[in-house]
Amino acid sequence: MNKNSMIATGSPQNDQTFRPIKPHISSKRQGTSGKEKVESIPQIDLRQAVKLPEGEDLNEWLAKNVSDFYRQVSMLYSTITEFCTDEHCPVMSAGPGYRYLWSEDQSGSHPAEVTAPQYIIYLLKWIDSLLENEEIFPSTSNAPFPDDFIVYVKNCMKRLFRFYAHCYYHHLENFQALKMEKLLNTSFKHFIFFSYEFNLISQDQLEPLRDYIELVLNS
Template sequence: ACVYMLGKVLAKTAVFGINNNNQEECPYLQRQNACQRITDANMFALISLPPGMDKAEWLASNTVAFFKHINLFSSALSEFCTPSTCPTACGPGNMVYFWTDDHGRKLKCSAPLYFDYAMSYIQELLTDEDVFPTKAGATFPTGFIFLVQKVFLLLLRTLAHIYWSHYSEVLALDLHPHLNTLFSHLTLFCQQHSLLEPEDMKPLQDLITALERHG
């Protein structure tokens, strides 16, 4: 599970510029930014299934922990992510994220609306005892892994949007070490437990490579 905590974000009076996507040279790929972390913990030790522990329980506990940390982090930047600054939910390479509603329709919506949908969906799942049981001896449902995969895809997109559209604010708030640590932990965990498809990771490969190289 996540062993680091997001530091308290101090209020800033400066007005930050509009999102920094479409820049030719992404600042989050630059060495002086990509090398920053808030912990030197062995990530591979953190992501490995502990001996004797049920894998579903391990995935469940980490899903809850990642959600709490990423929801907290994104909340710290919510005032900068508005329908006017982010009319579409997008990530690196201007990859647009569409929300699929209960009827299977794909909706193109603003970033704050998309990620509000995402966090509400995850919160509802995590508090459903039939999906994420908390009672001793309870069993996880059939198809649990597919629900976990969907949660991690939404969490990945949340961080991807922050890197792509709000990295200038992240730098101004000195939160890039937290963001790098969260993202590295998330992607390593997903790779270790096969939670994301290669096509989901492909648009972020430059970032993953930069963090691995400079971490």
């Protein structure tokens, strides 16, 4: 799969793969009443866990965490493949208000509508190709990161967020039935804390889960 380094812009109008259709949807449409807390697996303090460790190189820390989130999303997706099908999810969306298009072009132009499973598979293959590219994600400590490394990181995080948004709008009941809702919530909390810590995703991109993110940040 070709590399795609679409720049995560601050405006949906400049990101042709982002299609807001309706205004913001309340948390009632996101599988939560808006009053409850997000239940997650009590383990470590995720707010502290995402902070850059003393003496750690920032790019190394970003690379490690992008790789971790890639593995988490791969695992989460593998649990719902029987539910997230071309028939049940004919577009990659976050409720009726947002749909996401896929583009292979370097600039993000010529976006195409694909099914949710296709989008997620393309996403995972795309990130895997980046992680395997030594010029972007070097595996040795003495190899330099590219000057535009943060662009790749932001693009990965932006697109990974779309997976979580799709899950909360369309597959939360599936995770609940599989008794994996807490695992999904824990992964998403970790993801959001990390994104906020390093300002990796613009607010307009986070809009589909705005209310839910507020619950996460206050839980």
